[in-house]
């Protein structure tokens with residue numbers, strides 16, 4: 001048995017928030033945002049849309065590409081830091097909407113590395129129980145706009161909403177495995193540099209926590225930047241070494257879309273030229289766990305990835321969490 005990618009899908013909300021729009025909200029300007037981050041606009045979900053609604057649209061597309069019905073899905077893993085509720089999980093809500101009656105479903109929280117961590121878990125489940133888990137749906141989905149402090153220019157220019165999904169399928173084909181190598185890490189010692197301070201059991205919601213803006217993303221940008229580059233380069237090199245392939249053999253690098261300067265610092269250190277690095281950050285900003293799935297789907301549908309190609313995914317996020325995964329399509 002091998003595990004292959006049978007479908008990909010993505011979704012972004014209709015509403016576009018441009019840098020010019022942000023200029024009216026906080027003291028910033030288009031030039032600063034473009035040159036420091038590479039972001040030109042981002043998508044914002046409507047008040048009626050929750051994360052599961054974004055995930056649902058992306059998953060439908062992945063199922064459609066694979067020609068699989070919801071009821072044939074055996075498990076759903078949703079990478080997210082913006083679940084619809086603390087409980088029930090977004091995975092359970094998605095299961096109901098997709099009609100995946102027999103599936104077991106849960107959320108996985110690894111911030112911006114959510115899709116990579118979810119893929120690793122899905123792949124391992126399928127390898128361990130190939131008859132039980134024939135189709136596993138993995139989705140990274142976020143409504144970051146609801147945890148973004150729209151009065152703080154240090155963070156509000158960076159984030160956006162969206163979802164990306166991947167359907168993994170067991171096949172009889174020998175040697176068609178889609179995950180060639182992976183290298184995933186966390187370091188809880190750096191938890192404070194990127195976090196949402198309130199809303200959990202440590203600091204439940206209170207009038208004071210709301211007043212202090214502690215239900216929003218807090219970030220030490222410069223520190224995150226430095227760690228992100230080193231971590232993604234290290235993990236990327238590790239997977240290439242484990243797989244025994246050279247950077248020249250990689251068709252496309254898909255890094256988490258946090259900042260174009262981070263991405264363009266990582267690529268040369270991995271030995272991959274910029275033209276083989278996928279970027280859509282200018283249109284969507286940082287969509288956390290959704291970003292790699294969004295890129296993967298766009299790249300595949302645009303013909304930038306074909307059967308047999310090596311694709312290197314790298315991610316970095318709060319936790320800290322980071323890692324890389326080498327896929328073979």
Ligand SMILES: CC(C)(COP(=O)(O)OP(=O)(O)OC[C@H]1O[C@@H](n2cnc3c(N)ncnc32)[C@H](O)[C@@H]1OP(=O)(O)O)[C@@H](O)C(=O)NCCC(=O)NCCS
Pocket residue numbers: 027028029032033036037112153154155157219220221222224225228258259286316317318
């Ligand atoms: C956030 C980030 C873009 C800031 O870029 P930077 O080059 O480090 O900028 P600095 O923080 O040094 O800020 C430089 C100046 O710009 C100002 N500034 C910050 N945000 C601004 C904005 N939106 N518009 C205009 N000026 C801004 C700062 O206040 C600072 O002014 P000062 O020098 O008078 O104090 C960058 O650090 C970054 O991308 N970090 C990683 C963030 C990330 O990826 N997080 C998610 C990880 S998954």
